[in-house]
Amino acid sequence: MIFKNCTVITCDKGNNIYKNGALVIKDGRIVAAGKEEKLEKKYSSEKKINLKGNIVIPGLINTHTHIPMVLFRGIADDLPLKKWLEDYIWPLEKEMIDENFTKWGALLGMMEMISTGTTTFSDMYFYEDIIAEEVKKAGMRGVLGQGVIDFPTPDAKDPQENINIFKNLAEKWKDDENINISMCAHSPYTCSKDLLKETKKIAEDYDTIFHIHVAETRNEKDMIEDKNKTVSPVKYLDNLNILDENVLAAHSVWLDGDDIDIFKKRDVKVSHNITSNLKLGSGIAPVDKYLKKDITVSLGTDGAASNNKLNMFSEMRIASLVHKGYNLKPTVLKSEEVLKMGTINGARALNLDKEIGSIEKGKKADFVVIEKDRINFTPFYSPVSNIIYSSTGDEVKSVYIDGKLVYEDKEFKTIDGERVKYEVEKISKKIRSKV
């Protein structure tokens, strides 16, 4: 199949962009990307799809979500973190989270993500097998992890039970092409030393990503430093031998120079969650310093309860803007760099960069068709500038995952959107009655 008449932004090593470009896919993988003229000759017998001048980018990769929390979107805003968690989120989670909540929350979240160009997400929540089943049915791609924490969770009485859930998940999905299982230890301040060490050991045994919240707030930093005699959260984790190239550190807001050096040395991957960090007043991570050291920085929305979207176009735009203003430097987080944070860096953070994250021969055919003929894209000088600085996410027209259409001309092909809205409305009625 050859997609012609488009601009292809590859996010490959050479940052190649093909105007008058084309893309050839076969059996769910990319066969070639390049100039249309050349590819049309070489693949003249392939079925042609005319993309009418639109733009193709790699599927976006959201590296930190709690997807069912989308059902709490807008239930409580503008509150101090402690009050937000203790008076709203935790009581609601305790009362509301069950299989049904998880399933319909996951589906609603996937609808928002697919319709804004995300093809892969990395999740940390509960009942994660239910999420995996829905991701599989929707034809999305997920790196999904059961949260492990020192407390009982909605689906497990203690950390050991959560660890068993992880093991079952890892076994069940080990041969799946779309689902990867991650180990999700919640954070340095909510997991004991032993639990951190044990979960990391198990993650190594199963060769999975170790996904953890790190240094999200100043309060967390202070707490760890108090408990551990002025050792920062990063040094604390490093002293436990947790940090290596398979660690995905969400947030990573409160790192000092030594911490950054440790991240570099251990090749820790960062999920930068700019919107959530701003909205909860957590702070602004020194991402320009991470990038200068060539640390892999990907982007995540966090849960929609603290964002309040699951839209990676928003994340890319806000990240690029905030670091420029905060550092008084318009040259940091350039548009090309931020697009890579939303694509290939996300793939690297999830150890999937051989398979996804760019439009390159041999990779999975996960890509997004973006409408060019939009008021906010007019005039059209630079496709990357338009995508990062002028977009809203509503420009997404169609989405392919594994070469299959999951979203076509703004219609879902694998999810029954009306049914999801109906079930979500039932759940949200219950939530409304509790706040």
Added chain:
Amino acid sequence: MIFKNCTVITCDKGNNIYKNGALVIKDGRIVAAGKEEKLEKKYSSEKKINLKGNIVIPGLINTHTHIPMVLFRGIADDLPLKKWLEDYIWPLEKEMIDENFTKWGALLGMMEMISTGTTTFSDMYFYEDIIAEEVKKAGMRGVLGQGVIDFPTPDAKDPQENINIFKNLAEKWKDDENINISMCAHSPYTCSKDLLKETKKIAEDYDTIFHIHVAETRNEKDMIEDKNKTVSPVKYLDNLNILDENVLAAHSVWLDGDDIDIFKKRDVKVSHNITSNLKLGSGIAPVDKYLKKDITVSLGTDGAASNNKLNMFSEMRIASLVHKGYNLKPTVLKSEEVLKMGTINGARALNLDKEIGSIEKGKKADFVVIEKDRINFTPFYSPVSNIIYSSTGDEVKSVYIDGKLVYEDKEFKTIDGERVKYEVEKISKKIRSKV
């Protein structure tokens, strides 16, 4: 005419929001807003329009634009300010700006603004009479000002000629209901003392807003301080007796405590341009301090060359997020407050708060219908939270100005969009050939 079956967010003094609400308008003005049940009885003979559960907000007010610059959107990004201005924007402005550029740029800008819910904008540019003509034809509302500066401009050889253009504009439009003329002295560092004093005097004679860039960059602050023996840009203007309640100070990034006290004392109005200030690396204005002192803070996009959108939903969202993160305080710039910054505060900043800015009896019927049934608004708990934190701007369904439809079900009623795109493409081809 009665608009029924909607949620009406009034932005009035009591912050009233009417679920199951209705809105009554007559002869271009609001007659009543309130509970549907009550208003349907009282106005039973009025023509009914069913808004199908959607949300109504006051028209958004963008208090700082250079509207034709939308034609430079994305032409140059990620550059130091000096290089951006000197190598790209100024040479392009010199070569490109003429009546034709101004007309089609204004129309494209209005298309973007209307389609994202803006009904009034405050502009500073050249050939402003052409912009006024197009605003009038489009049925929008504008506070429009010819830029006055110490240098020649595309349409005038010196400041005196620009002042004459102002006088002609002010005379021509003085009785118009939609067009107000403002005096736009460019800035303290590009206008001489005498020019600042003269233009302010003339603005007083004509009883217009005095619109000026103030303390946008640290460089400007340093320059003014060097020239004037450690007097800040704000003190410099105050010493010239420029500052009063009719001054609209765009940007206002680099103000110290004394400067803020002066703004408070003189009742100066601020146009906060968060996106532009971030993107150009200018800095983050201490808006939380302005609000604490009850200074009127409105929002502006600035020109789309440094934004790169003219979308007030983006401005509201980013402003609310950035100040929370920057101040480590999730309680600042609450959603209700930010919506007021985008509506009634904008009206106050333009001295139009008796006429627009809220949905209240007697005011002009400028309002926006926002779709409720959107994935990113699901579940639906709080309309204000959704509008500020979850929107993209693409939720705007219809826009009324003076009670007249200018945008209906996403179609322009007063602008020929296809023609605008055609003419813009011709101009952008020329621009492309020059960079």
